[in-house]
Amino acid sequence: MARATGTKRAILDATLELAATKGISGTTMDEVAERAGVAKGSLYYNFSSKDRLFEELLLEGVGALAEILRAARGDLRGRAAIEALVGALLDRIASNPALAKLMASEIFRTDRTWQKSLFALRHEALTVFAEAIAEAKPESRDHGTCGLMASSVFGAVLMAGLEWLVFEPERPRDEVAAAILDSLSGGLLGGDRPAPR
Amino acid sequence: MARATGTKRAILDATLELAATKGISGTTMDEVAERAGVAKGSLYYNFSSKDRLFEELLLEGVGALAEILRAARGDLRGRAAIEALVGALLDRIASNPALAKLMASEIFRTDRTWQKSLFALRHEALTVFAEAIAEAKPESRDHGTCGLMASSVFGAVLMAGLEWLVFEPERPRDEVAAAILDSLSGGLLGGDRPAPR
Incomplete structure (x- = not known):
């Protein structure tokens, strides 16, 4: 668009x-x-109408996001692709927090006239993640779970990104990106460790 | 409460x-x-007033969630703690999708009269995750990033959980939990692999 x-x-x-x-x-x-x-x-x-106005605002926002994600991924694969997508989504949230908040609050509403077109475009944005995930973990394509994993990664960036902007705006962007990637890195699931002392 | x-x-x-x-x-x-x-x-x-009514509804929901998360974690540590928290949050979303959607759409709004009390309780729920994360990855406490990582994991479960309920309700709960844990397992960041053929 x-x-x-x-x-x-x-x-x-x-x-x-x-x-x-x-x-x-x-x-x-x-x-x-x-x-x-x-x-x-x-x-x-x-x-x-007001409905048409908000529909166009949201569709423009999600459509632009899908394009940005596709461009960020480019030909990258594996870890580099996931890192590029996480960074691009985070930058998008930071560059337009008002739109990010609006999208976050509309993303699962089912009472809007614009629901159908928003769901379609939302799917387009998530598909960029899902494709990178299916490549990094081919078994997720076989199990049909790459879509859920895409939502999971997207939700991680969205929530941590908004947390950053609303509650810790002084923190450098790269630290936020690193914390998100850290949460996906397996360290949290690495088995029991002794408590720090 | x-x-x-x-x-x-x-x-x-x-x-x-x-x-x-x-x-x-x-x-x-x-x-x-x-x-x-x-x-x-x-x-x-x-x-x-209507504001008081919605404030109480949201506070009750987030307060109950914080209690459920604390109970689910119990004395667990490391991977077991994270798995228990992810499962408990997912079950909570599944048992009350209407409340989960409402909370998801309110969580970052800054134009509500109930904002302050909701932020405080939201922090309480996230803290249960942050503590388990700080134990699993002690360096995240030192860097002050366990809060961001908690948001990241919470957002992953919230978004994948709502995606499940709205778009793939026929999928068994354990597959959804496994896909979320899979996205946190490091497999996505495991380096380049050849494309599947």
């Missing part, structure tokens, strides 16, 4: 800013028009 | 059912009273 420009861009940016503080249902079309500096007629000319 | 009973219980259950399909802002106090089968006076006697 091409990134919106001009009036559409201004409207989508204003919508995200408002939703970040007021939530989707707390945001009105009147406020969007005012914040974007456009007439209400122009707002409705571009987006026929 | 003691689990609410009687009228309070009926109100909280009705609230969760309504919120699962209509979202928090789409749910009105009138509907809650009707669904719970209580008079509006009784509703407001128990919960002075």
